[in-house]
Structure formats: C-alpha cells, structure tokens
Amino acid sequence: MxxxxxTVGFVGNPNCGKTTLFNALTGANLKVANWPGVxxxxxxxxxTYKGQKLRLIDLPGxxxxxxxxxxxxxxxxxxxxxxxxxxxxxxxxxSLERNLYLTMQLLEFKKPVVLALNMMDIVQExxxxxxxxxxxxxxxxxxxxxxxxxxxxxxxxxxxxxIHHYEExxxxxxxxxxxxxxxxxxxxxxxxxxxxxxxxxxxxVAIKLLEQDTQIMERxxxxxxxxxxxxxxNRITNEKYDYIxxxxxxxxxxxxxxxxxxxxxxxxxxxxxxxxxxxxxxxALVFFLTFTVGDFLKGYFEIVLDWINLHTxxxxxxxxxxxxxxxxxxxxxxxxxxxxxxxxxxxxxLFLALAFLEDSGYMARVAYVMNxxxxxxxxxxxxxxxxxxxFGCTVPAIMASRGLENEQDRKRTMLVTPxxxxxxxxxxxxxxxxxxxxxxAMLAAYSLYVIGxxxxxxxxxxxxxxxxxxxxxxxxxxxxAYKTPNARTxxxxxxxxxxxxxxxxxxxxxxxxxxxxxxxxxxxxGPVEDVSQSFGAMLGRWMVPLLVPAGLGMWQIxxxxxxxxxxxxxxxxxxAVLFAIxxxxxxxxxxxxxxxxxxxxxxxxxxxxxxxxxxxxxxxxAAVGTIKRESHSWAFTGKVMLFQLxxxxxxxxxxxxxxxRIFG
Amino acid sequence: MKLSEGRMxxxxxxxxxxxxxxxxxxxxxxxxxxxxxxxxxxxxxxGTVIIKVRGTWLALGAGIASGITIAEVAS
Numbered sequence: 001m002x003x004x005x006x007t008v009g010f011v012g013n014p015n016c017g018k019t020t021l022f023n024a025l026t027g028a029n030l031k032v033a034n035w036p037g038v039x040x041x042x043x044x045x046x047x048t049y050k051g052q053k054l055r056l057i058d059l060p061g062x063x064x065x066x067x068x069x070x071x072x073x074x075x076x077x078x079x080x081x082x083x084x085x086x087x088x089x090x091x092x093x094x095s096l097e098r099n100l101y102l103t104m105q106l107l108e109f110k111k112p113v114v115l116a117l118n119m120m121d122i123v124q125e126x127x128x129x130x131x132x133x134x135x136x137x138x139x140x141x142x143x144x145x146x147x148x149x150x151x152x153x154x155x156x157x158x159x160x161x162x163i164h165h166y167e168e169x170x171x172x173x174x175x176x177x178x179x180x181x182x183x184x185x186x187x188x189x190x191x192x193x194x195x196x197x198x199x200x201x202x203x204x205v206a207i208k209l210l211e212q213d214t215q216i217m218e219r220x221x222x223x224x225x226x227x228x229x230x231x232x233x234n235r236i237t238n239e240k241y242d243y244i245x246x247x248x249x250x251x252x253x254x255x256x257x258x259x260x261x262x263x264x265x266x267x268x269x270x271x272x273x274x275x276x277x278x279x280x281x282x283x284a285l286v287f288f289l290t291f292t293v294g295d296f297l298k299g300y301f302e303i304v305l306d307w308i309n310l311h312t313x314x315x316x317x318x319x320x321x322x323x324x325x326x327x328x329x330x331x332x333x334x335x336x337x338x339x340x341x342x343x344x345x346x347x348x349x350l351f352l353a354l355a356f357l358e359d360s361g362y363m364a365r366v367a368y369v370m371n372x373x374x375x376x377x378x379x380x381x382x383x384x385x386x387x388x389x390x391f392g393c394t395v396p397a398i399m400a401s402r403g404l405e406n407e408q409d410r411k412r413t414m415l416v417t418p419x420x421x422x423x424x425x426x427x428x429x430x431x432x433x434x435x436x437x438x439x440x441a442m443l444a445a446y447s448l449y450v451i452g453x454x455x456x457x458x459x460x461x462x463x464x465x466x467x468x469x470x471x472x473x474x475x476x477x478x479x480x481a482y483k484t485p486n487a488r489t490x491x492x493x494x495x496x497x498x499x500x501x502x503x504x505x506x507x508x509x510x511x512x513x514x515x516x517x518x519x520x521x522x523x524x525x526g527p528v529e530d531v532s533q534s535f536g537a538m539l540g541r542w543m544v545p546l547l548v549p550a551g552l553g554m555w556q557i558x559x560x561x562x563x564x565x566x567x568x569x570x571x572x573x574x575x576a577v578l579f580a581i582x583x584x585x586x587x588x589x590x591x592x593x594x595x596x597x598x599x600x601x602x603x604x605x606x607x608x609x610x611x612x613x614x615x616x617x618x619x620x621x622a623a624v625g626t627i628k629r630e631s632h633s634w635a636f637t638g639k640v641m642l643f644q645l646x647x648x649x650x651x652x653x654x655x656x657x658x659x660x661r662i663f664g
Numbered sequence: 665m666k667l668s669e670g671r672m673x674x675x676x677x678x679x680x681x682x683x684x685x686x687x688x689x690x691x692x693x694x695x696x697x698x699x700x701x702x703x704x705x706x707x708x709x710x711g712t713v714i715i716k717v718r719g720t721w722l723a724l725g726a727g728i729a730s731g732i733t734i735a736e737v738a739s
Contacts, residue, residue, distance in 0.1 A: 063690065064692075064693035066689060066693070094719075095718075095719050097695070097718040097719045097720075098694060098717075098718050098720050101695060102693075233689075233692070234692065234698070237693075238698070238699065241695060241697065248719075255719060259716075262721070263705065266705060266706060266721075270706050272706065272708040272709065365723075367723060368706075368714060368723040371708075371712050371725055372710050381723070381725070474687065474727045474728055475712065475728070476687065476691070476722070476724055476725065477722070478694070478722055479720075479721040479723055480721075481721075
C-alpha cells in the first residue's frame with residue numbers, strides 16, 4: 001500500500017459530534033459534552049486503514065469559514081495552510097439545514113470533502129427520514145456516509161470513502177449564484193489570475209473578496225473598485241441558504257415530527273417562571289442521589305478497608321517489621337489514602353448524574369435559564385456553563401471559560417468559578433455533615449453548594465460594581481435537541497473521573513499522607529512520643545491565632561487546611577492521619593473523630609464554618625496552575641489565590657460568629 | 665416590531681438585523697438573515713428568547729433580540 005500519509009481534517013458545527021466520531025475512530029478519550037464549544041484546540045490522532053496511514057485532526061466546531069472568531073481562524077488556517085488532503089465534514093442530521101451552510105463553504109474550497117451524516121440513529125428514532133441518494137447529487141457528487149459516532153457504525157465506510165475520494169480529487173461546483181454575483185466572480189477570477197498567476201482555489205478567493213474578508217483582501221489586494229464596490233456577504237449567504245432550502249426540500253422528510261419531544265420538554269424546562277426552580281430542583285436531586293446511593297454503596301467499601309487494615313497490621317507484625325514502619329503504613333498511608341477511597345461511590349454517582357445532564361442536552365438550556373441572573377452581575381448566561389462544570393472539577397471548568405467571547409468575561413469567570421463546589425470538596429461535606437448534622441446532613445451539604453453558587457454570583461456582582469462591564473445581554477447559544485444520554489459517552493466520562501480520583505489518591509494524597517505522618521512523628525530532636533511536640537504541631541500552632549475567629553483554632557485544623565492546598569480531599573485524609581483514625585468514613589471512625597473534636601469544644605457551628613472555609617479557599621494546586629496557564633499571569637493568579645483565602649476566612653468567620661451567637 | 669417583543673409560538677419574518685458586526689456575522693452563519701422565517705419558542709419578560717430557525721433552536725439575550733426587527737407573517 002501507499003507510504004503517503006493522508007491528512008484528514010474533521011470540520012463541522014459546534015456540538016455536531018466531531019469529537020465523539022474522532023474518539024470512535026482513534027480510540028482516544030477526549031472530553032465530549034452536549035453543548036457547543038467543548039473542543040477549544042485542535043487534536044491529532046493516527047489510524048491505519050487497510051494499510052493506508054491516516055493522520056486525523058479534530059478541529060474546533062465552527063459555523064462558517066469567515067475569520068471572525070478564534071475557532072474559525074484556527075480551523076480556517078488549518079485547512080488552508082496545513083495541507084489537509086481530505087475534509088471530513090461532520091454533519092448533525094437533526095439540524096441538517098444549518099449544518100449544510102458550512103458544507104457549502106467547504107465545497108467552495110476545492111478540496112475533497114466527505115460528508116459524514118452523524119446522529120442518523122437519533123433522527124430515525126424520531127421519525128425523520130432522509131434521502132441519501134438524492135443528497136450527494138445535490139452536493140456535487142461528494143461521498144455521503146451515514147455514521148453513528150455513538151454506536152460506532154459506518155466508521156469503516158467513512159475511512160474507505162476518505163481514501164477513495166482522496167485519489168479521486170475535488171468535486172464539481174455546487175452553488176451557482178445569481179447572475180450579478182456570478183458576473184462579478186468571473187471578473188475577479190480573471191483579474192486574480194492575471195495579477196497573481198497561479199492562485200490555488202481562485203473561485204473561493206474571489207467569493208471571499210466579494211464578502212470583503214479582511215484576511216483575503218490583505219493577501220490579494222486588487223483594484224477593481226467597480227466590482228468590489230461593497231460587501232456582498234449578506235447576499236452570498238442568503239443565496240447559499242436559498243440553495244440549502246432546495247436541498248432540504250428534496251432530501252428531508254417529516255422533520256417537524258422529530259422536534260416534538262424537544263419542544264414539549266422545553267415548555268417546562270425553560271419556562272420563564274418555572275425554569276429556575278426546576279433547575280434548582282434538578283441540582284437538589286443530583287445531590288440527593290450522590291448522598292443516598294453513594295452512602296449505600298459506601299458500606300461495602302468500608303468492610304473491605306477494615307479487613308485490609310486488620311490484616312496489614314497482623315501481617316506486618318508477624319513479619320517482624322519495626323513499629324514505626326507499621327505505624328507509617330497503617331496510620332499514615334492506609335488511614336489517608338484508604339479513607340479517601342471510601343468516598344469513591346459518592347464521586348461516581350455525582351459524575352454519573354452530571355454526565356447524564358450534559359449528554360441529554362439540558363446543560364446548554366441552563367445558560368438561557370440563568371441569563372437574567374448572570375446579566376444582573378455583568379456576565380452572560382453562557383458564563384454559567386463553565387461555572388456549572390465547576391461542580392465536577394474546577395480545572396476543566398476554568399479551561400471552559402475559553403469559550404467566552406471576551407477577555408474581561410473570561411477573567412471574571414475564572415475568578416468566580418473556583419467558588420463552585422467541586423467533587424473534591426464532597427468528602428469533606430460527607431464526613432463533617434454526617435458527624436455533626438445527623439438527619440439534616442444532606443441539607444447541610446446541599447446548602448454549601450448553594451452558598452458556593454451565591455458567593456460566585458455575589459463576587460461577580462461586586463466586581464461589576466467596581467469595574468462595570470458594558471451591559472450587552474448578548475447571549476447567543478445554540479440549544480441542541482434533547483436526546484437519551486449515550487451509555488458509552490457517560491461511561492467514558494465517569495471512568496475518566498474515577499481514574500483521576502484514583503490517581504490522585506495514589507499520588508498527591510499518598511505523598512501528603514506520608515509527609516504528614518513524618519511531620520507529626522518527628523521534631524528537631526528525632527521521633528516524638530507526644531504529637532503536640534512534633535514539627536506539625538509547631539506549624540499548626542503558628543496558624544491558630546488566625547483561625548480562632550473562624551472557630552477553627554486547633555493546630556490540627558491549621559495543618560489539615562494547609563495540606564488541603566494540594567487537593568481538597570487531603571483535608572479529610574489529613575484528619576485521618578492527624579488523629580490516627582483508620583477508616584474515617586465508617587461509623588466508628590466518625591464517632592472517634594467527633595469525640596476528639598468535641599473535647600476541644602468543636603461542635604456543629606465549628607463544623608459548618610470549617611466546611612464553608614473548605615468550600616471557598618483555593619481549590620487545589622492543579623486549579624491554581626490552570627488559572628496561571630489560562631490567564632498567562634502570575635500576578636493575576638497570585639491575587640486570585642489571596643482573594644480566595646480572604647473570602648474563605650471572612651465567610652467562615654461570619655458563619656462562626658453569627659452561628660455561635662444563635663446556637664451557642 | 666422587535667424580536668424581544670414578539671409573541672410566544674408565533675412565526676415571524678426577519679426584516680432587519682442591526683446588532684454589533686461580529687454578532688451579525690455569527691447570526692448570519694446560523695441562518696438568521698433578512699427574509700428568514702423564525703418562530704419564538706420561549707420568551708422571558710426581559711426579552712431574552714429561544715427561537716427556532718432553520719430546524720434548530722437558538723437562545724438570544726435581550727440585547728441581541730432587541731436589535732432584530734421582525735414582521736408578522738400573514739397566515
């Protein structure tokens with residue numbers, strides 16, 4: 001077979017399933033979600049099909065090939081300059097009409113195009129039909145391949161079409177414009193060839209000149225004021241859409257039926273009054289499931305952990321291992337890492353629920369539902385999408401702020417997103433609310449999610465008072481049709497999060513637990529009998545005066561919070577190590593911890609202040625690194641971190657001072 | 665009439681789009697042009713709307729919706 005590598009560019013509208021298709025073809029596990037703009041940079045993968053090597057490039061989703069947005073410029077540059085041999089235009093059949101607009105532009109590019117009709121299965125489920133024999137006839141005889149990225153069907157045929165079409169070369173002209181435009185194009189093409197000799201893709205350049213595309217006008221300046229008298233962009237767009245209407249008329253049947261479910265659901269889910277309560281109810285349901293189902297499964301984890309604890313001590317003892325090593329393994333590593341692992345069921349349920357919401361198409365609607373609230377603090381409803389991602393993990397949430405149009409919105413979103421309560425804080429809530437709030441534990445934990453959201457919104461509001469942004473109310477977002485979440489997408493998503501969690505337990509939490517054990521068992525004079533003489537206690541005591549007003553004036557809490565800067569779960573694992581409690585998440589573990597804490601006068605109000613502090617202070621080292629990477633500024637990152645510490649301290653102090661006066 | 669003032673469920677014809685140039689272009693690519701038919705699916709008091717255009721749904725903030733002039737379609 002041929003030694004040449006064919007470079008294939010995946011181009012399509014946002015949220016048409018390019019990344020799912022790309023994952024299916026390359027075996028990659030890139031992040032997929034059901035709202036526009038998830039892929040913000042290009043990704044590459046390689047496959048070999050029947051001996052032919054293919055290099056696949058996944059480009060950000062775009063609506064057109066103009067050069068107005070970052071995504072469009074990245075995609076256009078890649079197609080123009082990077083020697084893409086074949087374009088695979090991924091099309092979401094459920095919104096064929098709009099998707100074909102980009103197709104029309106790609107066809108003008110004079111590169112081989114293969115049309116991948118994605119989501120055929122969904123469309124057929126809903127009763128819409130498409131004539132896939134007539135479609136290629138109307139699109140210059142390009143190959144049209146129905147695929148289902150989710151069910152992994154049609155993939156071989158697609159690759160086969162790519163290779164075959166690569167050898168065949170470009171297709172016929174598709175759209176013929178009205179006489180006036182065509183006459184101008186002919187004149188421009190002639191002038192371009194005269195002035196620049198060889199112009200690759202001369203018709204496309206001529207069209208772009210008529211549209212007054214700045215990049216092309218700079219690259220191919222032409223005189224001809226009588227031809228280029230104004231921008232014809234609007235007319236060209238309209239004529240393309242006119243042609244698309246013909247195509248849709250000829251090829252698409254029963255399309256209204258397929259919209260019925262979405263329209264019915266939206267009557268309630270995006271209702272002007274009920275939309276917001278419904279959203280809060282859905283969130284409450286997510287956390288209810290996280291707690292109840294998670295707790296139910298947790299029991300089994302604890303039994304296993306207890307068994308391991310018991311047998312490790314016995315085994316190490318029978319092997320004659322020294323006491324300090326047994327203590328390191330049992331009180332340091334098993335207490336810290338093992339304790340964290342028992343929260344895995346809660347984490348899995350949380351991410352399952354989030355994945356379900358994302359993939360169903362509901363999340364994009366939240367931008368509409370929240371638009372007025374976000375608008376009142378100077379942000380667009382679209383800024384709520386990164387924030388809601390923050391319920392899962394702050395790192396991708398901060399990265400998603402790239403989807404916002406302007407720098408100011410991006411920075412402000414980065415500032416407030418870390419206040420959204422991420423999954424790493426969940427173990428803290430589960431532990432402390434169960435210990436101190438009895439049957440109101442779930443309510444206590446849910447309230448923290450609401451406080452996080454309110455804090456984020458309040459801070460955005462204050463920021464907007466101090467540095468007002470022009471009020472635009474410029475929300476513009478496409479809402480996908482609702483669909484049944486795909487098992488594969490959900491499983492990939494949840495598995496990735498579980499892997500992250502396990503990796504964290506095996507690396508950061510392991511490391512911090514070991515270090516903490518040493519810090520607690522040694523001082524300048526070597527091993528210590530009494531923990532209060534250790535390095536750790538010295539360090540913690542130094543922080544106590546600062547933490548007293550917040551009701552957190554114990555050196556152990558100081559140490560745990562300090563360790564928590566590495567990752568939030570570490571707060572919990574640190575408590576386990578600090579108080580030498582094995583299986584902290586079990587009933588006995590909790591009883592032991594609450595007794596020790598209770599002896600120092602640490603009660604429910606203190607626990608709530610602690611949870612508020614953990615909710616609000618810097619999420620983790622990874623999140624801080626991400627803020628630096630996205631903002632390109634250490635100064636900004638430093639300020640954000642200090643600000644978070646300050647907000648956390650103020651929040652916890654407020655809670656403690658008010659709470660202890662009411663309940664104390 | 666402005667899009668932000670339209671009635672829910674009604675179908676209208678877009679007459680004029682006068683919003684910031686970059687948004688005009690984005691709308692154009694999404695198929696919201698002069699002479700396009702759109703249907704208002706949902707509307708909030710503020711004027712933020714969900715419209716259906718060319719088989720897809722778009723959420724538009726009041727700022728954009730008030731820059732789009734629409735006319736009723738004779739039934």
